[in-house]
Amino acid sequence: MPVKNAEKFLVACLDSILKQDYTNWELIAVENNSTDNSWGMLKAYQDRDSRIKIYQHKEEGIIPALQRAYAASDGRLVSRMDADDLMMPDKLSAMVRILDQEGQGTIAVGQVQYFSEMGVGNGYLAYAEWLNALSVTSQNFLDIYKECVIPSPAWMMWRDDLESCQGFDSELYPEDYDLCFRMYAAGYKVMATEGIVHRWRDYPTRTSRIDSLYKDNRFLELKMQYFLQLDYAASKKLLLWGAGKKGKIIAKYLIDHNIPFVWLCNNKKKVGHKIYGVTLEQSDEHTLLDASTIVQLVIAVGSPVENRQIFVELEDRGFQKGKNYFTFC
Numbered sequence: 001m002p003v004k005n006a007e008k009f010l011v012a013c014l015d016s017i018l019k020q021d022y023t024n025w026e027l028i029a030v031e032n033n034s035t036d037n038s039w040g041m042l043k044a045y046q047d048r049d050s051r052i053k054i055y056q057h058k059e060e061g062i063i064p065a066l067q068r069a070y071a072a073s074d075g076r077l078v079s080r081m082d083a084d085d086l087m088m089p090d091k092l093s094a095m096v097r098i099l100d101q102e103g104q105g106t107i108a109v110g111q112v113q114y115f116s117e118m119g120v121g122n123g124y125l126a127y128a129e130w131l132n133a134l135s136v137t138s139q140n141f142l143d144i145y146k147e148c149v150i151p152s153p154a155w156m157m158w159r160d161d162l163e164s165c166q167g168f169d170s171e172l173y174p175e176d177y178d179l180c181f182r183m184y185a186a187g188y189k190v191m192a193t194e195g196i197v198h199r200w201r202d203y204p205t206r207t208s209r210i211d212s213l214y215k216d217n218r219f220l221e222l223k224m225q226y227f228l229q230l231d232y233a234a235s236k237k238l239l240l241w242g243a244g245k246k247g248k249i250i251a252k253y254l255i256d257h258n259i260p261f262v263w264l265c266n267n268k269k270k271v272g273h274k275i276y277g278v279t280l281e282q283s284d285e286h287t288l289l290d291a292s293t294i295v296q297l298v299i300a301v302g303s304p305v306e307n308r309q310i311f312v313e314l315e316d317r318g319f320q321k322g323k324n325y326f327t328f329c
Contacts, residue, residue: 002032006038007037010038011041020090028055104160104161111154111194112196115200142322143321144184145298152176165186181230242299247263265281301329
């Protein structure tokens with residue numbers, strides 16, 4: 001568990017860990033250049049319970065803190081925690097049960113819930129609902145290019161499996177999404193708990209809200225890097241569908257990496273015009289073809305309503321999500 005300036009939330013977090021009905025755990029907490037009393041609070045809890053082990057680490061950033069914590073751990077199962085979140089009492093036991101039942105090659109994930117003193121926005125509520133729906137059907141990786149599909153920090157893995165996908169060794173941000181892609185590349189299956197076991201706290205100064213490393217354009221770069229590595233088929237014609245902000249970022253990435261593509265668009269005002277030297281084509285001309293065996297589609301259309309219509313049409317024509325069409329919005 002990385003800890004930085006978590007004084008306001010740390011007691012509630014640590015108490016939720018102490019209340020776990022599964023008792024065979026160790027907490028490796030790494031304090032990282034806090035300017036508040038986080039270190040003093042950690043020391044007080046370490047004195048109370050020998051299962052809590054604390055370290056200080058001066059190198060800035062959540063990734064070095066995670067690496068330091070992992071190096072100090074020795075459990076056969078590994079999870080992570082954030083110092084501003086809460087565990088439900090059965091979180092650890094529920095995920096341990098999944099891993100013991102399913103064996104290696106499995107990622108146990110917990111269903112999640114946002115909470116906030118200022119109220120939770122509709123976007124966050126929708127994200128948690130979408131993520132939980134993926135998890136309970138074990139379909140997480142089908143939507144991996146849309147958002148991070150493994151709830152962090154609400155997963156648990158066998159240590160050997162985490163080592164096999166390079167654990168916390170990567171230096172890429174956002175670190176949870178990067179790890180998610182490496183889990184996907186390893187071919188692990190996802191199994192979810194039956195109920196909510198982890199509560200995400202939202203507040204104005206949360207890292208994912210204010211840190212430039214977590215801005216959306218970086219997510220797209222990470223997505224495209226892994227798409228070209230894991231799913232892109234050079235033998236098929238690549239179609240990019242969507243010419244909004246995200247579509248333009250993806251197009252620029254493809255051009256910069258010398259990947260040929262056809263750029264499709266629903267906006268008649270843009271069709272026939274060039275962006276980055278590529279002429280936008282009317283999407284219907286391509287989607288009306290039964291071309292699922294010879295093309296790949298990257299969908300970067302922002303409208304949820306349009307997306308649903310596109311997905312229905314594609315699947316009627318033999319396309320399969322995660323095989324020959326991939327959603328980036």
